[in-house]
Amino acid sequence: MILDSERFIARERPHWRELATRLDALDASNAAATTPEAMLDLHRLYSRAASALARLRSAAAEPTTIAELESLVARAYAEIHATRRHRPAATAWQWVAHGFPTAFRRHFSAFAAVLWITLAGAVAGGALIAIDRDHRQIVIPGLFSHLHESPSERVAREEARDPGDSQAAHATFAAELMQNNIQVTINAFALGIIFGIGTALILFYNGFILGAVVFDYIADGQTVFLLGWLLPHGSVELPAIFLGGQAGFVLGRAMLGRGSRLGLRRRLRLVAADTATLVAGAAILLVWAGIIESWISQTHEPAMPYAVKIAIGLVHLAALTAWLTLGGRKKHTTPAPHPDQEAAP
Amino acid sequence: MNPIPEPSLSIATPDGVDFRLRLAGPLVRATAYAIDLAIISFLTYLVGIFAPILAITLGADWMLGFTILAGFLIQTTYGIILEGLWHGRTVGKRILGLRVADDRGLRLRFSQVVVRNLLRVIDSLPAFYLVGGTTALLNRRAQRLGDLAAGTVVIRTATPESPEPPARASGKSRHNPWLRRPDLAARLRHLTDPALTQLLLHLLQRRDTLNPEARLALHREFLDHFNSLLHLPEDSLLGLTDEQRLQDIAEALTHRPTILTPPPIG
Numbered sequence: 172m173i174l175d176s177e178r179f180i181a182r183e184r185p186h187w188r189e190l191a192t193r194l195d196a197l198d199a200s201n202a203a204a205t206t207p208e209a210m211l212d213l214h215r216l217y218s219r220a221a222s223a224l225a226r227l228r229s230a231a232a233e234p235t236t237i238a239e240l241e242s243l244v245a246r247a248y249a250e251i252h253a254t255r256r257h258r259p260a261a262t263a264w265q266w267v268a269h270g271f272p273t274a275f276r277r278h279f280s281a282f283a284a285v286l287w288i289t290l291a292g293a294v295a296g297g298a299l300i301a302i303d304r305d306h307r308q309i310v311i312p313g314l315f316s317h318l319h320e321s322p323s324e325r326v327a328r329e330e331a332r333d334p335g336d337s338q339a340a341h342a343t344f345a346a347e348l349m350q351n352n353i354q355v356t357i358n359a360f361a362l363g364i365i366f367g368i369g370t371a372l373i374l375f376y377n378g379f380i381l382g383a384v385v386f387d388y389i390a391d392g393q394t395v396f397l398l399g400w401l402l403p404h405g406s407v408e409l410p411a412i413f414l415g416g417q418a419g420f421v422l423g424r425a426m427l428g429r430g431s432r433l434g435l436r437r438r439l440r441l442v443a444a445d446t447a448t449l450v451a452g453a454a455i456l457l458v459w460a461g462i463i464e465s466w467i468s469q470t471h472e473p474a475m476p477y478a479v480k481i482a483i484g485l486v487h488l489a490a491l492t493a494w495l496t497l498g499g500r501k502k503h504t505t506p507a508p509h510p511d512q513e514a515a516p
Numbered sequence: 517m518n519p520i521p522e523p524s525l526s527i528a529t530p531d532g533v534d535f536r537l538r539l540a541g542p543l544v545r546a547t548a549y550a551i552d553l554a555i556i557s558f559l560t561y562l563v564g565i566f567a568p569i570l571a572i573t574l575g576a577d578w579m580l581g582f583t584i585l586a587g588f589l590i591q592t593t594y595g596i597i598l599e600g601l602w603h604g605r606t607v608g609k610r611i612l613g614l615r616v617a618d619d620r621g622l623r624l625r626f627s628q629v630v631v632r633n634l635l636r637v638i639d640s641l642p643a644f645y646l647v648g649g650t651t652a653l654l655n656r657r658a659q660r661l662g663d664l665a666a667g668t669v670v671i672r673t674a675t676p677e678s679p680e681p682p683a684r685a686s687g688k689s690r691h692n693p694w695l696r697r698p699d700l701a702a703r704l705r706h707l708t709d710p711a712l713t714q715l716l717l718h719l720l721q722r723r724d725t726l727n728p729e730a731r732l733a734l735h736r737e738f739l740d741h742f743n744s745l746l747h748l749p750e751d752s753l754l755g756l757t758d759e760q761r762l763q764d765i766a767e768a769l770t771h772r773p774t775i776l777t778p779p780p781i782g
Contacts, residue, residue, distance in 0.1 A: 176702055176705075177698055177701075177702065198603055221531075221533040224533070224534075224535065225533075225534075228534075234705070234706070234708065234709060234710050235705065235708075235710040235713050235769065235770065236705075238538070238710045241535040241536050242538075242673070244533060244535045245527070245535045245536075245537060245617075245621055248527075248529055248533065248535070248621055248622075249617075249618065249621060249622055249623045249624075250623065252622055252623070253622070253623035340577050340580075341577065341581075342577045342578045342580070342581030342582070343577050343580040343581040343584065344581075345581060346580070346581035346582070346584040346585040346588075347584060349585060349588075350584055350585065350588040353588070353592070354588075357592070357634050357637055358637055360634060361634055361635050361637040361638045362637075362638065364635060364638055364661050364665060365638075422665060435664075436619070436664070436667065439664060439665050439666075439667060440667040443625075443627055443628055443631045443665065443666050443667060444625065444627040446627075446631060446665075447626075447627035447628075447630035447631050447634075448627065450630070450634060451630060
């Protein structure tokens with residue numbers, strides 16, 4: 172069939188304009204096509220534009236119009252096949268109550284690997300301090316220079332401090348903590364792209380420092396101070412960094428693809444939403460951890476009893492564990508999809 | 517004269533529709549990012565300017581804490597927030613007609629935006645986006661690592677539309693000889709790359725900003741190219757300047773009537 176392209180384009184162009192107008196309106200309102208009739212109309216216009224594209228292509232003419240039409244058809248295709256959009260508040264609640272905890276559980280093996288690597292680092296750090304307590308000067312980075320003095324000296328200094336002084340610079344300290352910890356978490360995730368190796372190194376190093384400090388304080392008889400100092404914020408901060416590491420290992424495992432029949436792009440696509448969820452959850456937890464560390468963890472006896480601080484830490488830990496292990500279980504009893512199963516678009 | 521063909525990603529949908537996404541190259545992406553970086557720097561500067569107000573009301577501690585946190589949040593979330601709200605576009609991408617898109621042609625999901633932006637940490641290593649740039653150059657879809665992990669591509673959204681139709685140098689209405697030969701006009705459209713049509717429209721549109729010698733030389737060069745593709749019988753073009761001939765060609769290429777305006781003075 173010979174196509175009179177000029178007449179054909181003149182006849183079809185009003186329909187393309189209408190499609191473009193509807194797509195612009197959807198983009199601007201950021202809402203789903205409101206009624207079934209509107210959706211049907213959109214689909215009709217899309218089908219018509221797609222058909223016109225095929226006809227123009229077969230005529231091997233009109234490259235400018237074809238390019239214009241391709242862009243329009245691509246937009247319409249994305250819109251029509253989009254998953255349903257929710258109200259922001261409903262989406263946020265769904266994410267908190269279901270999305271985040273189920274993403275955590277779906278990749279629990281990666282979280283277990285995080286724990287093991289951190290533990291290995293902690294044992295190595297503790298062992299180095301056990302050999303010679305003065306190694307703390309070398310092991311603990313300058314950022315934590317207040318940990319270079321002996322634990323007993325620090326405890327004596329902290330407990331003798333005027334409670335009025337401890338009000339100084341809380342906000343600055345909290346902001347620095349949030350910035351540093353969120354950046355570490357992002358790094359732990361992003362470095363997963365090199366097959367999880369970068370993530371493992373970050374976690375081992377963190378564990379190494381933690382192990383060195385913990386062993387140093389326990390060996391010096393300051394276990395209660397240590398718990399009162401670390402538990403209130405550490406019960407949130409450490410799991411949050413672990414979640415970043417978990418996301419990094421999920422990414423690394425998708426890169427490796429061991430045991431999967433899927434191609435690299437498909438594997439990465441399948442884990443993208445879960446990794447984003449884990450890192451976003453970790454970042455939110457770290458904001459809370461920064462506040463707690465600055466205002467509670469750094470306040471010691473006699474201003475705040477260690478028992479209270481330890482109790483705060485335990486409550487945090489219990490609440491976080493309950494959230495991650497129980498969240499989303501009641502309403503969604505269907506088993507989590509196997510990683511090799513493609514999600515419907 | 518033929519522009520370099522643009523790389524594209526072909527999408528074949530389950531309902532039998534094929535279309536292409538025109539991929540953006542590393543250079544235009546770097547330019548868009550430079551614009552975004554300038555905006556990030558400016559916003560961070562603004563935070564520094566307004567933070568002292570907090571010092572007056574809440575004290576120096578809060579001011580410093582706010583400055584640290586706001587600067588960090590601007591840098592980390594600028595791309596995430598804008599690409600999430602504006603369907604894959606930041607300010608830089610908007611200016612240059614680019615957009616982040618799903619590499620299967622589906623709607624871009626927020627999680628994809630988060631992943632591709634968080635992985636900038638790696639793409640920017642060791643400096644000047646060397647890792648990301650190298651990956652994009654070695655990749656048929658021009659994807660940096662963040663795009664690869666998120667399943668996204670950066671595409672050109674500027675449709676081959678639209679500069680305003682060129683104004684005729686002559687104030688008198690006249691017939692376009694190409695329009696009397698629709699067969700040849702169709703053949704011309706078939707032979708002409710859309711990017712070249714854009715170049716021609718821009719040339720005609722910007723006539724007043726070019727010095728006369730450069731303009732005449734460019735007109736001749738364009739016309740030689742179009743003549744090498746196809747030309748009308750000379751008798752139908754008698755008395756027309758190179759610019760008028762190009763205006764007629766532009767009209768034939770775009771299906772749009774030209775605007776008849778008085779000739780510019782001088």
